[in-house]
Amino acid sequence: MSATARLDDGLRDTIAMTRRNLYHYLRLPALLAVAVTQSILFVVMFTYVFKGAIHTPGVHYVDYLMPGILLLAVAFGSPNTGVGLAEDLTTGMLDRFRSLPMARPALLAGRTLADAIRNLVVVLVMLGVGALIGFRFHAGPFAALAAIALPVAVGYVLSWFAALVGLATGDAETAGTASLLPVIPLAFTSSTFVPVDTMPGPLQAWADINPITHIVDADRALILGGPTATPVFQALAWLTALAAVMIPLALRRYHHATQ
Helix, strand or coil: CCHHHHHHHHHHHHHHHHHHHHHHHHHCHHHHHHHHHHHHHHHHHHHHHHCCCCCCCCCCHHHHHHHHHHHHHHHHHCHHHHHHHHHHHHHCHHHHHHCCCCCCCHHHHHHHHHHHHHHHHHHHHHHHHHHHCCCCCCCCHHHHHHHHHHHHHHHHHHHHHHHHHHHHHCCHHHHHHHHHCCHHHHHHCCCCCCCHHHCCHHHHHHHHHCHHHHHHHHHHHHHHCCCCHHHHHHHHHHHHHHHHHHHHHHHHHHHHHCC
């Protein structure tokens, strides 16, 4: 079989697995409803709890906050990938898929792509709720599209990390907790909620090199306007590096888990 034919088969298998996982959300609408409800709570609660205490001169706090909570929402949803794969592993579903004549990476690619579509829905809902309480894009339509795509891309990379954790642990509860462990300290020691220059010296030094800070700052630049080339380049560099590590590790772990 030629390389082109194998690629076509792999794409068809990936699309089939993506549809399978999207149908799962349709059969269990509570999963999507919880994700949407959580995203609405993030926007409303963080905006009204923090905006009176945190000053962002010249910028409405909801505009400053939105990039951070978009990322936080997709990060908190990423463990679903690991939980689902851990459940498939323990129930023997992965072995059934392995017995089918399908491309090996298609299962993980389809799962992570379906979760990226779910994240897109969550991001759009959050932006809609944000618009109701004053959020606006300030840098034009193309920057707005990029600002939407960036947190979805972050969620996609984190889904591969969660897939690695889920396959490594083989337990749904452990996968759900372990996938969030690195996310929480990184998110709360970044520019997600407050400007970095308001932090104590040592924490400020850490926040300056925190990948979440670079990604949030890039999305913030795309939303608020101003220089975007450097922060977007730094954010994409981080995402590319993380994807280059996480995707091969997850695929290798999947290979070992289904031998």
